[in-house]
Amino acid sequence: DIQMTQSPASLSASLEEIVTITCQASQDIGNWLAWYQQKPGKSPQLLIYGATSLADGVPSRFSGSRSGTQYSLKISRLQVEDPGIYYCLQGYSAPYTFGAGTKLELK
Amino acid sequence: EVQLVESGGGLVQPGRSLKLSCLASGFTFSNYGMNWIRQAPGKGLEWVASISSSSSYIYYADTVKGRFTISRDNAKNTLYLQMTSLRSEDTALYYCARSVVARFDYWGQGVMVTVSS
Numbered sequence: 001d002i003q004m005t006q007s008p009a010s011l012s013a014s015l016e017e018i019v020t021i022t023c024q025a026s027q028d029i030g031n032w033l034a035w036y037q038q039k040p041g042k043s044p045q046l047l048i049y050g051a052t053s054l055a056d057g058v059p060s061r062f063s064g065s066r067s068g069t070q071y072s073l074k075i076s077r078l079q080v081e082d083p084g085i086y087y088c089l090q091g092y093s094a095p096y097t098f099g100a101g102t103k104l105e106l107k
Numbered sequence: 108e109v110q111l112v113e114s115g116g117g118l119v120q121p122g123r124s125l126k127l128s129c130l131a132s133g134f135t136f137s138n139y140g141m142n143w144i145r146q147a148p149g150k151g152l153e154w155v156a157s158i159s160s161s162s163s164y165i166y167y168a169d170t171v172k173g174r175f176t177i178s179r180d181n182a183k184n185t186l187y188l189q190m191t192s193l194r195s196e197d198t199a200l201y202y203c204a205r206s207v208v209a210r211f212d213y214w215g216q217g218v219m220v221t222v223s224s
Contacts, residue, residue: 036152
């Protein structure tokens with residue numbers, strides 16, 4: 001099974017700050033990586049798919065990148081509506097696996 | 108507008124069974140793979156099972172294999188999850204989600220399953 005190691009587990013940042021979350025895949029998954037945001041009491045929302053493609057309606061301050069088997073989600077200028085829990089997902093092969101999540105809070 | 112509405116959750120005793128449903132609307136259900144994903148209280152996301160558009164391909168997480176069965180009725184636009192031999196560790200919010208090329212693009216609001224005596 002493919003393991004997704006996500007870091008950090010939690011993060012506190014100020015408004016307008018740049019935030020980066022990473023996921024390390026245990027093997028090559030190509031660009032089959034998605035990022036999700038989950039707010040309390042809500043379903044996860046797709047942010048990024050194909051490692052770098054922005055999902056419909058997602059603000060352009062969110063971006064995704066890949067370096068080998070390491071994937072990153074970047075929020076270029078943190079906004080008040082961005083706190084939540086962020087998850088990566090490998091969709092390369094079943095069993096599909098999520099990262100453990102990153103809890104992002106406003107400082 | 109894509110909508111996925113789960114139902115069938117509740118409180119069930121260990122060892123008993125429960126069947127979840129997910130009614131889909133706003134898209135051509137028979138063209139898409141579908142999935143169940145769960146989230147235990149205060150925990151992260153765990154993929155549970157996937158089924159292809161024509162039910163030709165079905166996959167399960169090891170944690171539910173042999174106990175859960177995913178199925179679909181394309182005529183009724185409905186996805187199912189039959190859960191048997193339920194355990195306390197199956198307690199979670201169960202989401203159904205649509206598949207599009209290596210991602211889950213739309214999710215329902217989830218249905219709670221509590222396994223307790």
